[in-house]
Amino acid sequence: MKSSITILLMLSAFTVMAQTPSREIDIKTALLAAPADKRADATVLGMDAKGETIVLRKGTNELICIADDPKSPGLSVSCYHKDLEPFMARGRQLKAQGKTFKEIFDIREAEAKSGKLKMPKQASNLQVFSASKENFDPITGEVKKGNHRYVVYIPWATAASTGLPTKPEVPGMPWIMDPGTHRAHIMIDPPSKD
Numbered sequence: 001m002k003s004s005i006t007i008l009l010m011l012s013a014f015t016v017m018a019q020t021p022s023r024e025i026d027i028k029t030a031l032l033a034a035p036a037d038k039r040a041d042a043t044v045l046g047m048d049a050k051g052e053t054i055v056l057r058k059g060t061n062e063l064i065c066i067a068d069d070p071k072s073p074g075l076s077v078s079c080y081h082k083d084l085e086p087f088m089a090r091g092r093q094l095k096a097q098g099k100t101f102k103e104i105f106d107i108r109e110a111e112a113k114s115g116k117l118k119m120p121k122q123a124s125n126l127q128v129f130s131a132s133k134e135n136f137d138p139i140t141g142e143v144k145k146g147n148h149r150y151v152v153y154i155p156w157a158t159a160a161s162t163g164l165p166t167k168p169e170v171p172g173m174p175w176i177m178d179p180g181t182h183r184a185h186i187m188i189d190p191p192s193k194d
Helices: 002-019 023-033 036-041 082-096 101-114
Strands: 043-047 053-057 063-066 075-081 124-131 147-153 175-177 185-188
Touching: 023 043, 023 053, 023 063, 023 075, 023 124, 063 082, 075 082, 082 101, 082 124
Parallel strands: 043 063
Antiparallel strands: 043 053, 063 075, 075 124, 124 147, 147 185, 175 185
């Protein structure tokens, strides 16, 4: 009986280990969101077993990439300019506290207005790469089909100050989201190639 339980526990542990991406896979897939010429020198952040943010690889350029959350289906990774890190880190902190999207938005808005939360003074880019679970193997890091989305943060910008519409009129058209707020950003969502 004890040997059967031991074997079951070992098989269970092996199955969990086999389904958990390695640090190398986390880095490899996180970098899919970065421009090819920036990947070699980008910093990569991931999560430890407790779900806390850790540095998987220290970089030397201006990009910070975030590894996939293995608890979420499919793949979703991103890279952003280092000047966005205070904004991003505060969002992660508030999310870990169980705050809702609206609460996070409102807290960061108040903190940005007061100067407590430092927002970039220039436009700063975020790039997202995602794939459905059918198109992503978390063990090998191979992606059959994925999509890019681009976000350019320009805090406090409006439709009037940029000349952009507040919704896309055709697929892939740039538009401004959350205009007039700390989180104002240009969205560029290229149509899928398939």
